[in-house]
Amino acid sequence: xxxxxxxxxxxxxxxxxxxxxxxxxxxxxxxxxxxxxxxxxxxxxxxxxxxxxxxxxxxxxxxxxxxxxxxxxxxxxxxxxxxxxxxxxxxxxxxxxxxxxxxxxxxxxxxxxxxxxxxxxxxxxxxxxxxxxxxxxxxxxxxxxxxxxxxxxxxxxxxxxxxxxxxxxxxxxxxxxxxxxxxxxxxxxxxxxxxxxxxxxxxxxxxxxxxxxxxxxxxxxxxxxxxxxxxxxxxxxxxxxxxxxxxxxxxxxxxxxxxxxxxxxxxxxxxxxxxxxxxxxxxxxxxxxxxxxxxxxxxxxxxxxxxxxxxxxxxxxxxxxxxxxxxxxxxxxxxxxxxxxxxxxxxxxxxxxxxxxxxxxxxxxxxxxxxxxxxxxxxxxxxxxxxxxxxxxxxxxxx
Numbered sequence: 448x449x450x451x452x453x454x455x456x457x458x459x460x461x462x463x464x465x466x467x468x469x470x471x472x473x474x475x476x477x478x479x480x481x482x483x484x485x486x487x488x489x490x491x492x493x494x495x496x497x498x499x500x501x502x503x504x505x506x507x508x509x510x511x512x513x514x515x516x517x518x519x520x521x522x523x524x525x526x527x528x529x530x531x532x533x534x535x536x537x538x539x540x541x542x543x544x545x546x547x548x549x550x551x552x553x554x555x556x557x558x559x560x561x562x563x564x565x566x567x568x569x570x571x572x573x574x575x576x577x578x579x580x581x582x583x584x585x586x587x588x589x590x591x592x593x594x595x596x597x598x599x600x601x602x603x604x605x606x607x608x609x610x611x612x613x614x615x616x617x618x619x620x621x622x623x624x625x626x627x628x629x630x631x632x633x634x635x636x637x638x639x640x641x642x643x644x645x646x647x648x649x650x651x652x653x654x655x656x657x658x659x660x661x662x663x664x665x666x667x668x669x670x671x672x673x674x675x676x677x678x679x680x681x682x683x684x685x686x687x688x689x690x691x692x693x694x695x696x697x698x699x700x701x702x703x704x705x706x707x708x709x710x711x712x713x714x715x716x717x718x719x720x721x722x723x724x725x726x727x728x729x730x731x732x733x734x735x736x737x738x739x740x741x742x743x744x745x746x747x748x749x750x751x752x753x754x755x756x757x758x759x760x761x762x763x764x765x766x767x768x769x770x771x772x773x774x775x776x777x778x779x780x781x782x783x784x785x786x787x788x789x790x791x792x793x794x795x796x797x798x799x800x801x802x803x804x805x806x807x808x809x810x811x812x813x814x815x816x817x818x819x820x821x822x823x824x825x826x827x828x829x830x831x832x833x834x835x836x837x838x839x840x841x842x843x844x845x846x
Contacts, residue, residue: 450671458671462678465495466556469685474552477545479791485690492683499679503672510742514667517746518676521666521708524753525659526680527698528705530688532651538777540644541784543623544791550641551685554648561653562677565660570670580720583661587713590658594706658709665712665719666745697760697770704756708749715740768806768813772823775802779826783833796834803827 473480473488496519504512533554537547572579624630628642663673721735729735760766778799782792806817818824 450669455671458675462559462682465492465682466552466559469682470552474548474685477549479544480548480686480689482690485686488686489683489690492679492686496679496682499675503675511667511669511672513742513746514669515672515676517666517742517749518663518672519680520746520749520753521662521712522659522677522680524701524705524708524749525655525662526684527687527691528701529652529655530684530691532655533648533688534777536644536647536651538780540640540647541780542641542644544781546623546641547688548685550644550648551688553645554652555681555684557645557649558652558655559678559681561649562656562660562681563674565656566670566673566677569660569664570668570673573664573668577720577723577725580716580723581726583664584713584716584720586657586661587665587709587716591706591710591713594702594709661716662709662712665716666742697766698757699763699766699769700756700760704752707752711748711752712745715745764810764813768809768817771802771805771809772817772820775799775806776820776823776826778802779823779830782830783826796830799827799830 500512500515500519503515507515533551537550542550569579569583622639623641624639627639628645629636630639631637659677660673663676667673667676718737718739721729721737722739724734778795782795782799806814809817
């Protein structure tokens, strides 16, 4: 599909307008989004992406429409997986809840810029070197294997190489100054942890792009569709973070589903490479007569795997146990070390009590697994003790 320059310009301006709107009307003034606000705006951004896809289907044809939706669904699923890492990063840097929106929006903008660069680089490589499809397929197969490893993998932790490098070379103050990037300390202008966490988010986004860009090129080679599917999957990610906050830990099988999808696309890429082969040491440079997987089949497989993954996660007792224990750990840490607003601290503590009640209602097998988490047990004990001390001192908020 040949896309006129005017359409490119209008598309880029529209995406930039959506980002600017998000900043000026939602992020500029620090606040904690309500579940209603996050739900409404997540629906709006998804609706915009679907309407755009309908336009592609109408003007570009069924094949182009299916390629767009396959790319969008895949990139959206990978973006949700990325939210797990954002959750770890924001907790590691102890970013106050009201200031997390600015960090997330920065991460989205940086990711959009970085991925745009990777998209045009990938397209140039594909046009010049036939073996790139083999390389992309191999990258996806390796990534799929890595996703099956333990969640304690270094790339998922808050102490990966990007963050260690940032901590080494960027000296910051120990305390936040609202959402400011710089502050005054002992008469000197220094960076705040807000800037450091943005650097960490941005660096991690580059690592994410190395997986997602080969994946979408396995579904479509149209640079316009790759760009728009990637952009629309990122827009609204900030709202989705707050909407899925309590469900992220529940998606215990998401990594398995993504591994299956990436492996599937990796195989699809290699089959396509064999079909278009001109690499001299493979079949003497001639194409290999292999089956190619259609875009419709790819879209059906991706949606089917995601549905099975999400339903399996939500119905799993293990998922409920992980949801409650992870949420309790996060809220205990927020209550003790991050939040200072008495109103929000009181709200967090009551959420923590609800999560403890849910844990107590789990089957004994899963309660025993939670009790083995010594760090969580210590955090809960500290949270209860600190709350009692605040009540005694009259420093807790009471409605």
